[in-house]
Amino acid sequence: MDILPADASPPPQASHITHRKDYQPPAWLVPDAALTFDLGAKRTKVSARLNVVRGAGPRGPLILNAEALELLSVSVGGRKLSADDYSYADDRLTLVIEGDEAVVETEVRIAPDRNTQLMGLYASGGILCTQCEAEGFRRITPFPDRPDILSRYTVTLRADRTDYPVLLSNGDPGELRDLGDGRHEIMWTDPHPKPCYLFAAVAGKLAALKDSFTTMSGRIVALGIWVRPGDEPRCQHAMRALKDSMAWDERTYGREYDLDVFNIVAVDDFNFGAMENKGLNIFNSKYVLADRETATDTDFDNIAAIVAHEYFHNWTGNRITCRDWFQLSLKEGLTVFRDQSFSADHGSAAVKRIQDVRTLRIAQFAEDAGPLAHSIRPDSYQEISNFYTSTIYNKGAEVIRMMATLAGAERYRAGTDLYFERHDGEAATCEDWISAIEDGAALDLSQFRRWYTQAGTPTVNATLTHDADARTATLTLSQDLPNVPNAGGRKPMHIPLKTALFGRESGARLGKERLIELKDAAVQIDFGGIEETPILSINRAFSAPVSVKATRAPGELAFLSAHDDDPFARYEAMQELMSDWLVKRARGEGEDAAAIIDAVTRTLDDQSLDDAFRAEAILTPADTLIVDRIGTDVSPRAVVQARRTLRKTMLSGAGHERLMRIIESGRGGSFDLSPEAKGKRRLRAVALGLLFADPGEEAIAAAAALYDKADNMTDRMAAMTALAGSDTAERVRVLADFHARFRSDANVIDKWFTVQAMAETGDPLATTQHLMAHEDYSASNPNRFRALIGGFAANMPGFHAEGGAGYRFLADQILTVDRINPQTAARFVAPLGRWRRFRQDDAAAMRAELQRMLDAPGLSKDVREMAEKSLA
Numbered sequence: 001m002d003i004l005p006a007d008a009s010p011p012p013q014a015s016h017i018t019h020r021k022d023y024q025p026p027a028w029l030v031p032d033a034a035l036t037f038d039l040g041a042k043r044t045k046v047s048a049r050l051n052v053v054r055g056a057g058p059r060g061p062l063i064l065n066a067e068a069l070e071l072l073s074v075s076v077g078g079r080k081l082s083a084d085d086y087s088y089a090d091d092r093l094t095l096v097i098e099g100d101e102a103v104v105e106t107e108v109r110i111a112p113d114r115n116t117q118l119m120g121l122y123a124s125g126g127i128l129c130t131q132c133e134a135e136g137f138r139r140i141t142p143f144p145d146r147p148d149i150l151s152r153y154t155v156t157l158r159a160d161r162t163d164y165p166v167l168l169s170n171g172d173p174g175e176l177r178d179l180g181d182g183r184h185e186i187m188w189t190d191p192h193p194k195p196c197y198l199f200a201a202v203a204g205k206l207a208a209l210k211d212s213f214t215t216m217s218g219r220i221v222a223l224g225i226w227v228r229p230g231d232e233p234r235c236q237h238a239m240r241a242l243k244d245s246m247a248w249d250e251r252t253y254g255r256e257y258d259l260d261v262f263n264i265v266a267v268d269d270f271n272f273g274a275m276e277n278k279g280l281n282i283f284n285s286k287y288v289l290a291d292r293e294t295a296t297d298t299d300f301d302n303i304a305a306i307v308a309h310e311y312f313h314n315w316t317g318n319r320i321t322c323r324d325w326f327q328l329s330l331k332e333g334l335t336v337f338r339d340q341s342f343s344a345d346h347g348s349a350a351v352k353r354i355q356d357v358r359t360l361r362i363a364q365f366a367e368d369a370g371p372l373a374h375s376i377r378p379d380s381y382q383e384i385s386n387f388y389t390s391t392i393y394n395k396g397a398e399v400i401r402m403m404a405t406l407a408g409a410e411r412y413r414a415g416t417d418l419y420f421e422r423h424d425g426e427a428a429t430c431e432d433w434i435s436a437i438e439d440g441a442a443l444d445l446s447q448f449r450r451w452y453t454q455a456g457t458p459t460v461n462a463t464l465t466h467d468a469d470a471r472t473a474t475l476t477l478s479q480d481l482p483n484v485p486n487a488g489g490r491k492p493m494h495i496p497l498k499t500a501l502f503g504r505e506s507g508a509r510l511g512k513e514r515l516i517e518l519k520d521a522a523v524q525i526d527f528g529g530i531e532e533t534p535i536l537s538i539n540r541a542f543s544a545p546v547s548v549k550a551t552r553a554p555g556e557l558a559f560l561s562a563h564d565d566d567p568f569a570r571y572e573a574m575q576e577l578m579s580d581w582l583v584k585r586a587r588g589e590g591e592d593a594a595a596i597i598d599a600v601t602r603t604l605d606d607q608s609l610d611d612a613f614r615a616e617a618i619l620t621p622a623d624t625l626i627v628d629r630i631g632t633d634v635s636p637r638a639v640v641q642a643r644r645t646l647r648k649t650m651l652s653g654a655g656h657e658r659l660m661r662i663i664e665s666g667r668g669g670s671f672d673l674s675p676e677a678k679g680k681r682r683l684r685a686v687a688l689g690l691l692f693a694d695p696g697e698e699a700i701a702a703a704a705a706l707y708d709k710a711d712n713m714t715d716r717m718a719a720m721t722a723l724a725g726s727d728t729a730e731r732v733r734v735l736a737d738f739h740a741r742f743r744s745d746a747n748v749i750d751k752w753f754t755v756q757a758m759a760e761t762g763d764p765l766a767t768t769q770h771l772m773a774h775e776d777y778s779a780s781n782p783n784r785f786r787a788l789i790g791g792f793a794a795n796m797p798g799f800h801a802e803g804g805a806g807y808r809f810l811a812d813q814i815l816t817v818d819r820i821n822p823q824t825a826a827r828f829v830a831p832l833g834r835w836r837r838f839r840q841d842d843a844a845a846m847r848a849e850l851q852r853m854l855d856a857p858g859l860s861k862d863v864r865e866m867a868e869k870s871l872a
């Protein structure tokens with residue numbers, strides 16, 4: 001290391017990089033852990049008694065991670081150590097232990113109400129709760145905080161009876177005992193060995209919606225969803241979803257629940273969506289509480305999906321956990337695939353697929369093309385919480401889906417059965433999963449493994465030619481791997497492409513759909529008996545997470561948008577039509593929109609299509625997708641302008657009346673959550689949005705009426721969103737009404753912030769800054785911060801306003817929140833990291849803000865990693 005001159009300012013904390021290849025088994029294991037909590041918001045004392053034994057790793061001292069803990073005492077084998085007997089520095093407590101096993105006891109003090117990072121034990125409202133994934137347990141008690149150490153826990157919770165009447169932890173509860181001094185205590189025992197990141201404890205004034213579920217072998221499980229007293233009725237939807245999930249996992253994967261108790265707790269302050277702690281899931285209240293007055297259909301769907309996701313983790317994550325954090329996608333990709341399948345089975349599968357692909361493209365394709373690209377099993381990280389990414393989750397799910405496609409349903413199930421049989425109770429690796437699927441499903445995945453090591457979205461080029469005399473068609477396919485950071489190689493991938501041909505004259509499918517496995521850099525595939533001009537439909541159902549570049553004759557996309565019998569492919573054709581137009585327009589090239597107008601009106605009028613599908617199909621592609629398509633030197637303002645022009649053109653082409661009819665149709669019926677009813681509301685919202693591309697008196701009146709008469713949040717939000725983007729008196733009235741109506745419900749007030757931050761009328765930055773001064777704004781609540789600042793960052797004209805004021809504002813907010821909650825702050829760096837896409841002046845302004853953050857004193861390593869990588 002260089003020696004610094006005495007007067008130099010200290011260097012920024014050198015970043016420590018963890019590498020996958022450095023994995024070593026643990027030096028010490030902890031088969032049993034007994035914890036006792038004397039709980040209080042100001043002060044909590046945690047006493048731990050750990051049985052430790054030597055593990056298979058290199059022989060060495062016992063190293064316990066310990067962060068933000070006030071150490072009160074340490075003893076080994078019942079003998080109290082003096083401070084010279086151990087070292088406690090750099091967040092590690094190091095103990096030298098003779099022999100191969102010992103009992104280690106520690107006592108520490110923590111301050112939950114000063115824990116603003118929301119990692120470890122913290123206070124949310126009056127509730128004390130924990131969050132340990134990935135590395136929060138070390139903020140509760142000294143412990144070897146790594147997921148391959150599995151322990152049996154007994155947890156004693158002691159607290160004031162009045163402030164903390166309910167005391168929950170993992171596993172099964174003992175009796176609640178009164179301690180006679182105003183406090184009470186309870187002991188929870190979890191018989192299943194688990195990694196410490198799955199530990200949880202909760203204390204507070206909570207009430208439960210209770211129910212029960214009988215498993216396939218007859219175990220009766222007591223279910224509880226714990227919320228603020230009074231909110232129990234708003235947990236019905238989550239409870240329904242939980243019971244459906246338990247039944248679905250038995251049916252679909254043969255997986256049964258394994259404890260007598262399953263609890264969910266909702267808290268208002270939470271960094272992510274929810275957490276799968278064993279037998280005690282902790283949720284962001286946004287993903288639990290719902291009724292028709294306060295939750296949109298999307299909220300209802302998200303609640304069901306996340307309840308399912310966390311429940312499914314019991315097998316994919318908890319029973320079989322991850323050996324190290326590089327294996328994160330082992331549990332997350334697989335569990336996302338499982339929750340996607342669950343949702344598809346409980347609603348419109350086609351619409352679910354369309355929505356999942358849209359999310360993937362907006363978040364993951366952008367990530368995979370930018371400075372933060374990484375494979376689904378990364379090789380290194382600085383801060384693991386930065387790797388809870390769309391790539392790990394969503395691309396990870398696509399990779400599992402491809403395996404399921406290649407295997408077919410039955411063989412895929414044989415593969416997962418083998419995985420559970422082989423690895424139950426273990427901390428496993430992605431390689432373990434792949435081998436189990438390979439053996440159980442009888443697949444050769446040797447080339448497929450590259451999906452785990454290579455980053456970047458592959459491009460598949462496709463050209464179809466027809467030889468009329470020979471009555472054959474030839475499909476030429478090739479693949480390109482992009483040159484992204486951490487590409488991890490660019491060898492040809494194994495890509496399953498569902499493919500079909502359609503006849504231009506007959507409009508019919510020519511033969512069966514084929515599953516083409518593209519494995520080479522380039523290949524030619526022949527189709528026989530093709531009598532008429534064929535049209536190519538490829539990557540149907542989005543069978544692989546790739547970009548397809550197909551050479552198409554004019555009119556082919558319009559044809560597919562009308563005739564393809566795969567709903568995803570049909571949707572895709574419309575999106576392609578619109579994207580092509582938007583790209584040209586944003587580049588200043590003129591383009592006739594007749595084909596789009598034709599496809600939109602045909603879709604709107606086609607009563608054989610369901611409403612939800614029609615809504616998705618006529619949505620214009622997200623601005624960010626157009627930015628990515630253009631690729632470099634993009635003017636963000638031109639993209640916004642192109643989108644506005646297209647929407648106006650679509651509106652005048654479809655006609656006000658057609659849209660008004662949709663908005664009026666089916667209103668006032670009774671409310672339910674059937675796919676049909678949700679589809680109607682969705683189409684109504686999309687139609688209203690389109691009407692507001694150029695709102696006249698009639699549109700304003702329709703939106704105001706929809707708002708006033710709404711008997712559900714979906715319609716009310718659709719109306720408010722439309723009006724919020726208009727410069728009208730109704731905008732002001734409706735926004736004020738909404739706030740007054742829902743002021744006591746934080747999750748609804750978040751919507752109120754987001755709608756305004758995303759509105760494109762007026763000066764979005766001024767609107768956002770004005771809202772920051774609102775008494776309801778708080779930067780320390782992640783939901784509220786995300787609602788307002790995240791809303792603004794997604795406001796294309798606001799964030800990308802000429803001159804860079806939007807960029808400066810976002811950087812300022814990141815720096816503010818970084819002092820409170822670095823994990824949350826780091827998640828907002830990505831929009832600035834997209835600078836490479838934009839014109840020089842915009843790009844320079846974005847870079848300057850990244851640099852300014854890096855120069856800020858006391859920057860967290862979370863934000864530092866994101867900003868450094870974004871600039872590199």
Ligand code: PHE
Pocket residue numbers: 131133134271272273274275276309310332388
């Ligand atoms: N493991 C959680 C999930 O995906 C996500 C999470 C990660 C929550 C880290 C909190 C902290 O279900």
Ligand code: ZN
Pocket residue numbers: 309313331332335
């Ligand atoms: Zn998960």
